[in-house]
Amino acid sequence: MKAIFNNKVVAQSDKTIVVEGNHYFPVESIHRDYFTETTHHTTCPWKGKASYYTINVDDDSSENAAWFYKDPKDAAKEIKNYVAFWKNVSVEE
Template identity: 55%
Template structure:
């Protein structure tokens, strides 16, 4: 079962992930919300839409914008709307 780990903490775990462009997207109910902080960062993908970000905080250490999601995905990416993916040193084990 895929899980996302950073700084020794399990950030998310689910057997309902969706893989897009090599990234595991975790369903919103699979994340451990205590580690997530809303970020003001946004980026745009031509086919997925406008991405929003979370910073991750574990034991006082912050990994800025280490997770992203599409709150209102474009039609071709509706299957991952609200799902969360990781980067910036977050280890995703499959």
């Protein structure tokens, strides 16, 4: 699977985990140069507190376009150290 923003592959892995229709990529599969952690957070009742990255490629950015769980609840422990995408990021094979 590939996560693509602004015509650049920002993450690629054949070991994604699908949860609620979202592909979660192993953190080591993201191209860190494109990611900046933000202060934005949301809470999922069963996964826990989500943190976010803004993705910057060339002169374009997508704020809070990737999310991850630093310390997920037990029900979601499989996605610890994984990152998912939305907001102008396409995920495709």
